[in-house]
Amino acid sequence: MPEMPEVETIRRILEQRLIGRRIGRVELLAPKFIRHPSAKEFIPRVTGSAIEGLERRGKYLIFRLSTGNRLAAHLKMAGRLLYTSADEPRHKHTHIIFHLDNGSHLRYVDLRHFGGFYLIGPDDCGIPAGLATLGPEPLGSAFTSDYLRQALACRKTKIKLLLLDQRVLAGLGNIYADECLSIAGIHPARSAGDLTAEEIERLHKAIRLVLERSIEKGGTTFATYVDAEGKRGLFAEDLRVYRRTGQSCPNCGTPVERLRFGGRSSHFCPQCQK
DNA sequence: CGGACAACCTGGTTGC
DNA sequence: TGCAACCAGGTTGTCC
Numbered sequence: 001m002p003e004m005p006e007v008e009t010i011r012r013i014l015e016q017r018l019i020g021r022r023i024g025r026v027e028l029l030a031p032k033f034i035r036h037p038s039a040k041e042f043i044p045r046v047t048g049s050a051i052e053g054l055e056r057r058g059k060y061l062i063f064r065l066s067t068g069n070r071l072a073a074h075l076k077m078a079g080r081l082l083y084t085s086a087d088e089p090r091h092k093h094t095h096i097i098f099h100l101d102n103g104s105h106l107r108y109v110d111l112r113h114f115g116g117f118y119l120i121g122p123d124d125c126g127i128p129a130g131l132a133t134l135g136p137e138p139l140g141s142a143f144t145s146d147y148l149r150q151a152l153a154c155r156k157t158k159i160k161l162l163l164l165d166q167r168v169l170a171g172l173g174n175i176y177a178d179e180c181l182s183i184a185g186i187h188p189a190r191s192a193g194d195l196t197a198e199e200i201e202r203l204h205k206a207i208r209l210v211l212e213r214s215i216e217k218g219g220t221t222f223a224t225y226v227d228a229e230g231k232r233g234l235f236a237e238d239l240r241v242y243r244r245t246g247q248s249c250p251n252c253g254t255p256v257e258r259l260r261f262g263g264r265s266s267h268f269c270p271q272c273q274k
Numbered sequence: 275c276g277g278a279c280a281a282c283c284t285g286g287t288t289g290c
Numbered sequence: 291t292g293c294a295a296c297c298a299g300g301t302t303g304t305c306c
Contacts, residue, residue, distance in 0.1 A: 003299060059300080076300050078284080093284085113283045114300065130301065157276060166301085173299055222299065223286080242299095263279070265297085 002075050004138065004171025005211055006219035006233060007059050010081055013228040015054040017083045018063075018106065022050045027097040033108065034096075035116040036126040042119055045069060046098075058134045058170030062120075070120040072131060073108070079115030082107045083228045111224070134170040138207050143169065145204040152192040152200060159195065159203075160188035161262045172207070175220055175242045178267045180206045182241045187273045188266040189259060213238065241267040 002010070026046055031039035045067070053064035061081065063071040073081065082091075084105045090097075096108040096117070108117070120126045135151075136142035151168050152159070162168055163177040172180070181188050183206035186199055195203070214220060219233030222243065226232055240250050245258040249269035259266045 006299080074300080076282095077298070078300095111284055112298090112300095155275090161277090164300090175299055220299075225299070262277080264300095 002059060002079070002219065002225060003173035003176050004056075004059060005176070005214035005235065006225055006227070007056055007061055007075065007171075008215050009219045009233060010228045011054055011056045011061055014061075014081065014083060014106075017104070017228070018051045018054060018100075020050065020052075021104075022101040023047060023098050024101055025099040027099065028095075029097070030095040032113075033110065033116045034119075035128070036118045042117075045119060046071065057131060057137070058166055059173070060128075060131050060134075068122045072118045072120055072128065074115050074118075074128070074130070075110070076112070076114035076116075078110055078112040078224060080107075080109040080226060081228055082109060082226075082230065130166060133167050135166060135168045136170065138169055138171055138211055143204075143207075145201050148204050149197065149200050152195055155192040157192055158189050158261060159186060159192045160266050162192045163207075164262070164264075169207070171211070174264055175222075175239070176207075176210055176214070178242045179210050179240060181273060182268060183210060185272050185274075188268050189261065241269060243267060 023046055026043050028039055028043065034042045050066040051063055052066055055062040055064065059074060061073045065071060084107055086103050086105055091109045093111045094107055094109050098106040100106060118126055118128050136147065152162065155162060160177055160181060163172050163180065178188065180203060184199065184202040186195065186203060214235040217234040217238065218227060218231065219225065220235040221232035222236060241256050244256045245267060246255050249256055249272055251269065252271045254269055254271040256267055257270050
């Protein structure tokens with residue numbers, strides 16, 4: 001479920017709770033969620049290590065461990081990382097429990113089984129391809145309107161699909177791509193290379209604005225997303241078009257429409273986004 | 275390069 | 291109540 005603002009919200013909470021904690025027993029209820037290396041190798045390499053830092057790149061959460069290894073997690077559509085007490089009832093789809101030295105748990109819960117963990121060595125051995133090829137952080141200094149203009153130049157693909165390409169920009173997903181295009185006033189099916197300099201400028205600003213505001217509100221909860229303490233994100237009340245098909249555009253009142261391409265829905269106002 | 279599609283899973287909603 | 295169809299916040303690979 002989570003896109004960048006949701007993962008960042010989880011990161012901030014876990015940073016408060018986990019820095020300095022040591023991982024004790026790793027309860028691997030379903031080994032398949034360890035994507036690299038094998039579960040057999042994973043457990044001894046993680047057990048006993050302390051958590052020294054918690055970083056985020058795009059939608060990846062990265063634990064820096066005292067052994068020099070890093071532990072990367074991707075939650076995909078429905079993954080949750082929950083910091084709980086030991087006696088908290090276990091959600092049905094709990095797959096991994098990291099027992100911590102203060103008696104608490106870090107639990108991985110994933111209803112759809114898409115997410116998983118990667119243990120990365122000091123030499124980057126085991127790094128998932130998606131993490132190695134990520135584009136710039138949308139709130140970082142490398143993401144300038146110049147960068148965006150060069151990334152879109154001569155590209156025939158639809159702007160919506162290009163915004164979802166993590167190699168171009170790290171962290172946007174279906175919700176925020178639709179919202180950014182709405183604020184920038186750009187139709188999602190436009191060819192990326194056809195955008196004017198002014199439109200690219202608006203899009204660049206919209207991306208930063210939407211992500212900053214969403215992080216401030218703890219991300220977007222539609223159905224199932226909750227943060228590391230089980231709390232919902234409040235940005236859903238600010239959504240302009242995402243999953244609002246048939247409802248009024250907040251700008252002009254025209255009913256929001258939905259198109260499907262690239263196997264996903266795009267929501268937009270046909271009046272404001274030409 | 276671009277576009278369509280399937281695959282990986284479970285569960286909620288909608289419509290007949 | 292039952293059942294089928296469709297939907298879902300992501301990514302990867304294949305095929306044309």
